[in-house]
Amino acid sequence: TTGPSSDSDSSPTVESVEDNPDGGCHIYRNGDYESSIAIVEGILEVNIIQMTSIQMTESQAENSLVDFVVTCQGSLPTDVCTVVSDPTCQVSKSMVCDPIVVTDECLLTIRRAFEEPGTYCINITLGDDTSQALASALISVNGGEST
Secondary structure, eight states, rough: OOOOOSSSSOOOOOEESSTTTTTTOOOOOOOOOOOOOOOOOOEEEEEEEEEEEEEOGGTTEEEEEEEEEEEESSSSSSEEEEEEEEETTTTTEEEEEEEEOSSSSSSSEEEEESSSSEEEEEEEEEEESSOOEEEEEEEOSSSOOOO
């Protein structure tokens, strides 16, 4: 066993023990250690509170547009991703991600286009630098009308 170093600096003392029964050696360090931990709340919950079909004229009716009103709790998101899948939520048809600016309250409207009538599974993910939260819904799009 070696004892403390005779140096006059404040470096930690290192001791090694060679007669360890399990054949390894242990290193003991004495001294102060300091670190800081930041606890981040993150986005805790996302809810789709309303889905509204946007009425368009016949000449504009290439795609059906639907507005999703979304709320969240916790920290404010910086981006939103929408995944449109088949009704079983297994086969993804499209994915759109956009940066967003939410300044005060987490209440936003997301507009998405649907190329053809049908039933879709919608996954809306809100995220920031440290967290993500997801809400899902089934929507039926009927050529300009949704239910």
